[in-house]
Amino acid sequence: MNITRENVDALNAIVKVSITKDDYKANVDKALYNYRKTTSLPGFRKGVVPVSLIQKQYGKTVLLEEVNKLLQSSLNNYMSREKLNILGNPLPKVTEDFNWDAEDFTFEFELGLAPEFTVDLTAANSIVKYTITADEAMLDEQVARIQKQYGKLIPKETAEAGDDIAGTFKNEEKGIDSPATISAEIFADAATFDKFIGKKVGDVVTLATKGLFDxxxxxxxxxxxxxxDVHGLDIEVEFVIEEVNTTEPAELNQELFDKLFGEGNVTSVEGVKAKIKEDAEQQFIQQADQKFLNDATEALISNTKFDLPDTFLIKWLQTAGEKPLTAEEAEAEYKRSENGLRYQLIEGKVMADNNLQITFEDLKSYTKEVIKKQMAQFGQLNPTDEDVDGIVARVLGNQEEVKRLSDQVMSEKMVNLYKEKVPFTTKEVTYQEFIKEMYGE
Structure with a gap:
């Protein structure tokens, strides 16, 4: 067997694999022998069918299978040995007059090679790292929401101001069929709720989506x-009323504080607000970090220039999925996915340059913290190490979960690296201001 490579240019190569009869004969003979042991033909006992008949019936099929196995393993070993960093998969060059009756074969494959480039983390600019604060208005809103959540629900026949109304938003044309609970404060104009006043279960209220919310x-x-779809959405939706309820707010007393935060941990409304602020701003850090990571990613894609084997990748996309694509479809798909591919390469380069790796201890420690937070949400504030470790073991026994959590750990490592090396300015905003920044509005 002989394997050679011709570099067409820095991003494309042709690999030629030459296979002789000596390379595959032993495997073909062994496969045919196995067929002979299990084959029954009229006039012959099982296992004693003449080799010539086995060869005639199965020879070509076995030859194709064994040559293909040898070809794939040899090609993979060659690319590993040569440390070729390829994009996509090797594409066999089709030869219309290929002769399977010959004894020796030559196969050619097109390769798309990953580009060589450098990443300068300090070149990214105009990146803002947000610090999100929970302002007094948000804290008051959350306290009122808690009072309502733990208050006494009182069903009603007819809707009045201040009531909660459960039902379903519907619009057949847009396929909208969404259950929701509404109240006056959710609308941009509180007067919108006037349409519901006096309505009963089964009644339908029509609303325009344009300007419906702030x-x-x-x-x-x-x-x-x-x-x-949401920007400028201007349709009418029907809200089918299913329940009308009013709520008697829960008293802000020690009983409620203990129910929310554990006995004696909070003793005043100000303490409740302080706890809400702490928890909310901890969650905001994750959202701010995600935007910082997204913005840094876009900056690196913009500032890191390199060419890709576009023609090869478009050609590869035609056969890479379950459904074959036309050249036009593959080109459109490539344009949609090009930035994602560029960042995968940039991310890999950054990880290699900065020795970013995930150890099992990293994954285990991260998973443990995730489990503890989830348990706390269900009131288990002080779980034992044994309980947590048992859940962690079960989670890490699921390969899909391991992949998902590993991605999260690496994202966290990337964020920390970017905070250290990527230039940025800081800006303190409220959550509502952050949402506007997040979506560019």
Whole structure:
């Protein structure tokens, strides 16, 4: 067997694999012998069918299978040995007059090679790292929400101001069928709720989506429509009323404080607000870090220049998926995915340059913290190490979970690296201001 490579240019190569009869004969003979042991033909006992008949019936099929196995293993070993960093998979060059009746074969494969480039983390600029604060208005809103959540629900026949109304938003044309609970404060104009006053279960109220909320992104939550659809969405939706309730707010007393935060941990409304502020701003850190990572990613893609084997990748995309694509479809798909591919290469380079790796201890420690937070949400504030370790072991026994958590650990490592090496300015904002910054509005 002989394998050679011709570099067409820095991003494309042709690998030629030459296979002789001596390379595959032993494997083919062994496979045919195994067929002979299990084959029955009329006039012959099982296992004693003449080799010539086995060869005639199965010879070509076995030859193709064994040559293909040898070809794939040899090609993979060659690329590993030569440390070739390829994009996509090798593409066999089709030869219309290929002769499988010959004894020796030559196969050619096109390779798309990953580019050589450098990443300068200090070149990124105009990146803002946000610090999100929970302002007094948000804290008051959260306290009122807690009072309502733990208050006494009182069903009603007819809707009045201040009531909660459960029902379903519907719009057949847009496929909207979204259950929701509404109240006056969710609307941009509280007067919108006037349409519900006097209505009963089974009644239908028609609403225009344009300007319905103070932030169009709330349409994503209430109507379950995608982000790309919410901007300027101007349709009518029907709200079918299913329940009308009023709530008697819970008293802000020690009993409620203990129920929320554990006995004696909070003793005043100000203590409640301090706890809400602490928890909220801890969650905000994750959201701010994600935007920082996204912005740093975009800056690196913009500032790190390198060419890709575009023609090869478009050609590869035609056959890479379950459904074959036309050249035009593959080109469109490549344009959609090009930035993602560029960042995968940049990320890999950054990880290699900075020796970013995930150890099992990293993964175990991260998973333990995730489990503790989840348990705390369900009131288990002081779980034993034994309980947590048992759950961690079960989670890490699931390969899909390991992949998901590993991605999160690496994202955290990337964020920390970017905070250290990427230039940025800081800006303190409220959560509502951050949402506007997040979506460019």
């Amino acid at each position: 932030d169009d992104h709330k349409l994503m939550d209430y109507l379950k429509v995608g982000h790309d």
